[in-house]
Amino acid sequence: MSRQVGVRTDLAEAIARYQAAVDDFDRECARVLGVNETDLRCLEILIREVGDATPRYLADGLGLTTGSVTAMLDRLEKLNYVQRKPHPDDRRKVIVAPTPHAVSRVDELIAPLVADGNNLLGGYNQSDLALICEFLTRTADLQHQHTMQLRRQGN
Numbered sequence: 001m002s003r004q005v006g007v008r009t010d011l012a013e014a015i016a017r018y019q020a021a022v023d024d025f026d027r028e029c030a031r032v033l034g035v036n037e038t039d040l041r042c043l044e045i046l047i048r049e050v051g052d053a054t055p056r057y058l059a060d061g062l063g064l065t066t067g068s069v070t071a072m073l074d075r076l077e078k079l080n081y082v083q084r085k086p087h088p089d090d091r092r093k094v095i096v097a098p099t100p101h102a103v104s105r106v107d108e109l110i111a112p113l114v115a116d117g118n119n120l121l122g123g124y125n126q127s128d129l130a131l132i133c134e135f136l137t138r139t140a141d142l143q144h145q146h147t148m149q150l151r152r153q154g155n
Helices: 002-033 037-050 055-062 066-078 100-121 126-153
Strands: 082-086 094-098
Touching: 002 037, 002 100, 037 055, 037 066, 037 082, 037 094, 037 100, 055 066, 055 094, 066 082, 094 100
Parallel strands: none
Antiparallel strands: 082 094
8 A cells, every 4th residue: 555655646746747847848938939928828729729719718718807818919919929800700709810920939949849759758658658648638627627616716
């Protein structure tokens, strides 16, 4: 039993170390791009997750007010990282899209990490990779649940 406790402790420490490394990398990407971490997360949502989105979608995804999203989009638009365009079905709404400049800049920053990560994966078999994928997916879902609980608590 103590061996299992030791492995769980090691795993918890590895997760914490990984999370800190991700936070550090994100912070440096934001610095290089000239944005804050929330702006970077917005770009991540647009570039990696959904493509085009409404400001309301971004507000919900980032836990921000629509006013805060408007200010964020103004900053990102000034840097040529996002563009606003009319909604195709509702002319009262706008759609936000990443610019090719933003996609290129973000890719320049993360491509070396992705390449090194792909090399790292070469040391694992398909079964290992499936288990790692399941663990990371379940961990991300758990993290999201707890993030939503915190958002519901408000200020």
